[in-house]
Amino acid sequence: MSTHPHPHDHSHEVTHDHTPCADASEAPPGYYEVMEIAVRELLIEKQLIGPGEIRRQIEVLDSRSPALGAKVVARAWVDPDFRARLLTNGRKACEDFGISFYDDTELIVLENTETCHNLIVCTLCSCYPRPVLGLPPDWYKAKPYRARAVKEPRAVLAEFGTVIPADVEIRVSDSTAQVRFLVLPRRPAGTDGWSEEALAALVTRDAMIGVVTLDSQPLTESDGEA
Amino acid sequence: MHPSPSEPDPRPPFRPVTSVVLALGEAPAFRPGDPVRIGVRFPVGHYRVPRYIRGCDGVVESVITPMAVNNEIEGFGHNAGSKGHYYRVAIPLTALWPGYAGSPADNLRIEVFETWLERSST
Amino acid sequence: MNHSEELLRRLPNDIGGLPAEAIRRTDHPLEPWEKRCHALADVLDFHKIINTEEKRRGVEALGAEMVGALTYYERWIATFAVILFQKRILAPDELAKRMDEVAARHSKVLP
Structure with missing residues (x-):
């Protein structure tokens, strides 16, 4: 509905033509x-x-979708200063990057490392980093994920095909207040020298929720760019 | 990076001015690394502290900024009121779920309003 | 604790750690009205007519049966209606009449 031009200068004439449907x-x-x-x-x-x-x-x-979050992740991979600012204050760094926060939320960016894997959930409702990722998928809002992610994260991850080694800490962040979370996935091996754009194309919504890793992404030479 | 709860941020706060008196409630009651217990009580109508963490012991990871209104009150639409601190608290999954089958290092991080936190000795 | 106490002590949305089924990776593109409903929620929050926390509380107040049976945005719009009545911004009869008008308007267009 947002595509057709629709004059609204007759602001007191009532409504029926405002129905965008x-x-x-x-x-x-x-x-x-x-x-x-x-x-x-x-x-x-x-x-x-x-x-x-x-x-x-x-x-x-x-205008908000996982493609936006992917650009943030790719920038963090190639720019250590941006990465540091992103981890210090996620909202501020995203705003500096051009992503406005239209709501009153804050953003904590959680970095996956060799020793720690992050997973985000909202057990009480459907809190999600909407300014950066858009709206959440249905499964994120449904009972099975919300009920189980905090109790048996490894079993939940396995259902997404993700196996995290036993010696890697799993850190589950449950959103309850004004803070939202974005997972900064690990940069896949074999991507040295890739452009920011090519890197962003590898980053998936599910990786930024933390239910998958990017390590298992099939990498081919042609994905990279000179 | 946020300091892990076992390693409080070692940097001293940068405070050139020392004569400022903070209003009541402006200074966080807890600091990173403090052991805390989540309160056990049952608010009627609205709460944002899920049942599964009540009574559990954890450690403060960080103080959330900026301060915010207590969301249990905000649920009734005041759109105002005195603000307080939320804390990001770390709780081991083994403490939350008896018989937890994953790694003993696995843990939860969750934001809890100050009024729900009690000092714990452990 | 007896059942009637537990109904009040545990909100219907407070499901962390409860038994649940395997995850089905469901998703659907939002219906146009669902997206409008989401935008309406944001705009109501911008104006602090209904803030986000009130919306959450309102959905919880629908009770376990409705939280379980209504879809996500069905819960939202039902909640907005109730809160707008509580705030005397809308009257129940006013909304009922307008809903009849809206339904009639669309049924005229169609055979």
């Missing part, structure tokens, strides 16, 4: 969608929210 070819909205439309229309009519605000925020949400 439902052209006539679509099925009629379900009960909860009707509720969403009705609540939004009423809030706009009462001038509690502006008519363009929802549309703008959808554009903000659409």
